[in-house]
Amino acid sequence: MRGASISWPEIERERSRLLKDQNEVPMLDLGAGSQSKARTVAEIAQSALKRPRHARALAGLASYLETAVVLELGTCLGITTAYLGKHATSVTTIEGNPALAGHAEDIWRRLNVQNVTSIVGDFDDVLPSLPPLQYDLIFIDGNHRGAALMRYVNELAPCLSEKGVIVCDDIHWSRDMEAAWDELIQENRWSLRVDFYEWGLLTANPSLAREFHRIRF
Ligand SMILES: C[S@@+](CC[C@H](N)C(=O)[O-])C[C@H]1O[C@@H](n2cnc3c(N)ncnc32)[C@H](O)[C@@H]1O
Structure with a gap:
């Protein structure tokens, strides 16, 4: 991956600011995350976001x-x-917690990121009504439950462009997620499947051989 050559200090300055922000955010029970009623922005920034190295790797992949x-x-x-x-023409992103989506909008404004469309709602409610686009990269990073991961991948696979990839985060987060990942990589529809430990990558790109790899980075 080309993450090493990617550097966005202004985004990392925003992360540093979030890590000091003691304002509380009301939490909703949407997935397999926290069950508490409220958490500080700093706690959320510390525990839920991709670390800089992984965010850079994902941007490198894009x-x-x-x-x-x-x-x-x-x-x-x-x-x-x-x-x-910063590395795509357009990004559509879905978040079930309106308070978090509001913070995100504010951050993109400060960073002058203008190519993001934010949709607020539960994934299960939003996915059936997504605009009929072909996605080159789908990053699944929420509701880390095995059954939910299977459901999202099944629903989104037809929306992938020919060479598009799905990145499933936290495939080793629980036994349940590992079992779902193990099932996904057996499916015949995928050509290349890669376990990067932090996440799993699936593509049906017909110009790639049907292979499975494990790569730690
Ligand atoms: C791990 S965080 C995402 C981190 C983000 N991708 C990043 O690295 O900057 C997961 C987010 O998914 C949201 N989420 C979880 N389950 C959801 C669901 N069923 N519908 C909508 N949003 C959900 C949570 O509120 C949380 O903000």
Whole structure:
């Protein structure tokens, strides 16, 4: 991955600001995350966002694939969305917690990221009514439950462009997620499948051989 050559200090300055922000955000029970009623922005920034190295790797992947159209499930505070926005033509991102989506919008404004469309709602409600686009990169980073991951991949696979990839975050987060990942990589519809530990990548790109790899980075 080309993450090493990617650097967005202005995004990291926003992350640093979030890590000091003691304002509370009301939490909703949407997925397999926190069950608490409220958390500080700083706590959320510390625990839920992709670390800089992984956000850079994802942006590197988008850049390598010459990704135009991106879909992200799980905006949170919008930091990874900002990285993706810098390397894609357009990003659609979905978040179930309106308070978090509001913070993210504010961050993109400050970063002058103008190619992001934010949709607020539960993934299950939003996915059936997505605009009929072909996505080059779909990043699934929310509701880390095995059954939900299977459902999202099944629903989104027909929306992939010919060479498009799905990146499933946290495939080793729980036994349940590992079982779903193991099932997904057996499916015949995928050609290349890669376990990057932090996330799993699936593509049906017909010009690639049907292979499975494990790569730690
Ligand atoms: C791990 S965070 C996303 C982090 C973000 N992609 C980043 O790296 O900057 C997951 C987000 O998904 C949202 N989420 C979880 N389950 C959801 C669901 N069923 N519908 C909509 N949003 C959901 C949570 O509110 C949370 O903000």
